[in-house]
Amino acid sequence: MDPASHPFKLSQHLPNFRPFNTSEIEFVCISTDGSTCSPGDLFIALVTADGDGHNDVQLAIENGAAGILAERLLPIQYPLFLVEDTRTAFSELSQVIYAQTETDTELITIAITGSTAVAATSRLLAHMFETSDCSCQVISTPENSTPQEAFMYQAKSLQELSAASIQYAIVELSAEHLATRLFDTLSFDFLVVTSVENHSPEFDGTTQAYNNSYQRAFERLHQQGVAVLNFADPVTRFEFVPDNRAFLTIGPNDESDIWVQHLEHGRLGQSFIVHAGADSQEIFSPILGHQHVFNCLMSIAVGLLLHLPLRRLCESIRSYKSTPGQLQRVDRGQAFDVYIDRANTAKDLNRAVLALRQITEGKLILVYGPSSEHSKIERAEMGRVAERFTDVSIITENNAAYENPLEIAHDVLDGYLRSADAYIIPGRERAIVFGLTTAESGDTVLIAGKGDNTFDILGNETFYFDDTEIAAICIEEILNPVAKYGRDLFRFEDYADG
Missing domain, CATH: 3.40.1190.10 (Mur-like, catalytic domain)
Incomplete structure (x- = not known):
């Protein structure tokens, strides 16, 4: 957080605390990360789903914290102030600074x-x-x-x-x-x-x-x-x-x-x-x-x-023409319709698929995949929606993180009555290409899961990935094929075997 223009007295802005080793301090800013704590900061030990800030107290002290705000007594000879809930205290002090x-x-x-x-x-x-x-x-x-x-x-x-x-x-x-x-x-x-x-x-x-x-x-x-x-x-x-x-x-x-x-x-x-x-x-x-x-x-x-x-x-x-990531149409003059949607739950997927089912004259082709955060039950529910309401369903990865994309796909197949009807293409770009090159005049392709999010998480790395951009490039290649090294860049047979 940016430093304040003048120091704050803790007792004036957070009166309900139990002091140890001192009765008062002045601080210029607040910090919840021991590694980025700066001299003069009040370090607030938050307990969140990501970890316990009390474990970073020593690091905050080494970085020059003016004092420690915590929920429990700590074995330190340093200005320490105890409150019942550091989350509420953090919220109150943030409002003081801003x-x-x-x-x-x-x-x-x-x-x-x-x-x-x-x-x-x-x-x-x-x-x-x-x-x-x-x-x-x-x-x-x-x-x-x-x-x-x-x-x-x-x-x-x-x-x-x-x-x-x-x-x-x-x-x-x-x-x-x-x-x-x-x-x-x-x-x-x-x-x-x-x-x-x-x-x-x-x-x-x-x-x-x-x-x-x-x-x-x-x-x-x-x-x-x-x-x-x-x-x-x-x-x-x-x-x-x-x-x-x-x-x-x-x-x-x-x-x-x-x-x-x-x-x-x-x-x-x-x-x-x-x-x-x-x-x-x-x-x-x-x-x-x-x-x-x-x-x-x-x-x-x-x-x-x-x-x-x-x-x-x-x-x-x-006058409102489109919402990024909500049944967002990708139109480059192709003979079939292409939509990008953020739907990454069974209910959202059902909503998007049914909206397109009503306006599709030909096949409804779905490219989708749950993330590592989805439960096995939710993954299977998405599979049930895909099999029931689409003509071609292509399961791919979507922020698999540390999980094997094929294991996620296997969980999705548990929702199918006929798992052989689904295509599994782990590489999301290849799955999108396969879906688009499969489409014919009158068909609709729905690419679901990311919407306007432009990243993909694999392991501990985050990569740039834009469904809309990939779809647009592929459509341009379909409409205006450019031969490279004696063959087209995108060909159906390249992806037919998954």
């Missing part, structure tokens, strides 16, 4: 959380604000960041947006972050819960802890704040209705405050009518899938709560 100013009351904060479509909804909502001449900024979690790094980034970003007189801040929150309690000092004016459909493979904990983390999101909502709930998701509808906060609902029928009437869909997009009270608007969107429709409703709900007219909000949706 102190909110009086202008914070003018920054309207909108938190978006859920098990799916968080990034897609935040981008759509940001587009609505921008086309309505409102200034806004999306605060996303940096890739591969720890929860404490994510919190510090969000706290600092909110302070910067406030200082810049930005009107709206859209903050993306995950169940993992909410569960750490590091975010307990953040508060929001509005909360959007996209869905709580499944225990995310990225969440390290029980299903109950997963659900509790979303319940904690309501505690971060201002007393006068309003939540937007997706009643198309049965879990949200029956288990996550707050009893001490106002809320607005969206859904597929008139039981919700804002609801949708589906009209028609095709290869070029879908049309639907949005009903909000006595008002209604018809919308055509080039983005496919029911999930996008509900993303639209949630964004419209926030806009209406901020007194933006329904007509203007719907005009914004009409």
Whole structure:
């Protein structure tokens, strides 16, 4: 963390602690990593899923820490301060360092959380604000960041947006972050819960802890704040209705405050009518899938709560052409359709496949693969979806990390009734090439699992990998083959044997 402009007295900002070896210290910054702790930092020993910070205390001392904030007594002759929960203390002190100013009351904060479509909804909502001449900024979690790094980034970003007189801040929150309690000092004016459909493979904990983390999101909502709930998701509808906060609902029928009437869909997009009270608007969107429709409703709900007219909000949706990683179309003039989607769970895969099944005249070809974080049960469920709703399914790797991609593929095959119907091509690039070179006029190819993520994890290394880029290169080669060393770069027979 960047050093503060002036030192802080610990007792003034964190009064409830038990001091040892001294009664007070001054610090210029806080640190949770002993190896990067700098002279004058207060080292906070966090206990997280990644490790116990108490084990790094000696390293922090050697690096010149001003003092140690811990949860248990340690055998050190050094300024030591004990608190009940260092995560909460870390959150409080971070807010001190990135102190909110009086202008914070003018920054309207909108938190978006859920098990799916968080990034897609935040981008759509940001587009609505921008086309309505409102200034806004999306605060996303940096890739591969720890929860404490994510919190510090969000706290600092909110302070910067406030200082810049930005009107709206859209903050993306995950169940993992909410569960750490590091975010307990953040508060929001509005909360959007996209869905709580499944225990995310990225969440390290029980299903109950997963659900509790979303319940904690309501505690971060201002007393006068309003939540937007997706009643198309049965879990949200029956288990996550707050009893001490106002809320607005969206859904597929008139039981919700804002609801949708589906009209028609095709290869070029879908049309639907949005009903909000006595008002209604018809919308055509080039983005496919029911999930996008509900993303639209949630964004419209926030806009209406901020007194933006329904007509203007719907005009914004009409001008929104694509969401990276959400049934994102790759079109280079080929005779078949190609879509990139982030779907990496059985439910998300089912949603994406069914959306494309309805508009596909020929074969539906699926390139997919679970990651090392998915359970064997989830992998088999994905296999069941692939076999049931697609014509050609190609299992490949997707962030296998330390696990053998073939073992992951074997778990996926457990979901098939006829495993011989599936292709297994461990190399993801080759799998994509095989799927695209198999496609004919009228077919649809869905490349699922990464979406707009541009990395692949093998062992302890992270490599650049972009599904969209690979697909575009392959399509260009199909349309304009260039002979290299006497043969084409991409040929069906190169990959027919897997």
